[in-house]
Amino acid sequence: MWQILKNRIKQGYRTCRYPKEEPVFPARFRGRPITNGLAVDLGKLLFNEDIKQALPPGVLDYSTDYRLAATKRADLVLNDNELKLASCLEKKMKQLFGRSLKLRAVCAGSCNGCDSEIQALGNVVFDLSRFGIQFVASPRHADGLMITGPVTKNMEYALMKTYEAVPEPKIVIAVGACAISGGPFVNSPEVKNGTDGLLPVDLYIPGCPPHPFTILDGLLRLLDRLEAPKI
Ligand code: SF4
Numbered sequence: 664m665w666q667i668l669k670n671r672i673k674q675g676y677r678t679c680r681y682p683k684e685e686p687v688f689p690a691r692f693r694g695r696p697i698t699n700g701l702a703v704d705l706g707k708l709l710f711n712e713d714i715k716q717a718l719p720p721g722v723l724d725y726s727t728d729y730r731l732a733a734t735k736r737a738d739l740v741l742n743d744n745e746l747k748l749a750s751c752l753e754k755k756m757k758q759l760f761g762r763s764l765k766l767r768a769v770c771a772g773s774c775n776g777c778d779s780e781i782q783a784l785g786n787v788v789f790d791l792s793r794f795g796i797q798f799v800a801s802p803r804h805a806d807g808l809m810i811t812g813p814v815t816k817n818m819e820y821a822l823m824k825t826y827e828a829v830p831e832p833k834i835v836i837a838v839g840a841c842a843i844s845g846g847p848f849v850n851s852p853e854v855k856n857g858t859d860g861l862l863p864v865d866l867y868i869p870g871c872p873p874h875p876f877t878i879l880d881g882l883l884r885l886l887d888r889l890e891a892p893k894i
Pocket of ligand 1: 773774775776777778811812813838839840841842846847870871872873
């Protein structure tokens with residue numbers, strides 16, 4: 664017991680000061696791409712080294728900018744390195760959800776990479792609940808869904824029933840390349856290529872998987888808890 668207390672005191676305050684302080688990423692972090700005349704769809708990009716190596720040198724590189732979430736699918740297409748970051752919910756929705764947002768997570772056939780990053784949001788470093796955002800077990804207690812995975816045929820019915828069970832008004836958040844476009848499973852006969860076309864998506868958070876700060880940034884933009892986006 665004393666050892667636990669001693670360790671706890673030694674660790675000190677572990678929660679990051681985001682959004683008051685910007686997070687710092689190592690140079691190897693693969694964030695928002697920097698392209699040289701190439702239109703990149705962040706909703707499909709897997710943020711891997713292979714694609715960079717496959718292109719001629721200098722055409723694609725990655726910055727350490729973790730801010731990637733967008734409100735519209737079309738905004739995820741990076742043209743001339745410009746990205747329109749997510750805007751906040753309309754006034755009525757913001758009044759309803761602004762201080763307390765309850766989400767039901769649905770893994771619609773993901774590899775669990777995105778789910779691990781979502782789970783990390785609950786740890787002591789990110790402490791998602793300090794923003795009034797929590798995950799709930801029942802869709803009937805939720806304000807919206809946070810979906811991962813390409814929506815496999817086996818999960819399609821369960822996803823639609825879960826969506827129906829969320830009371831109106833509700834929001835849908837697609838996390839990761841799979842949930843946005845099918846990701847590495849795109850065009851497989853076993854998947855629906857993500858949530859687009861199945862459900863009305865309010866927030867797209869790209870990545871494979873997205874960093875917890877990318878997810879947090881998207882959520883706070885949606886709830887208008889951040890300053891005007893700096894591009
Ligand atoms: S986007 Fe990548 S990490 Fe997320 S579920 Fe798909 S394959 Fe896994």
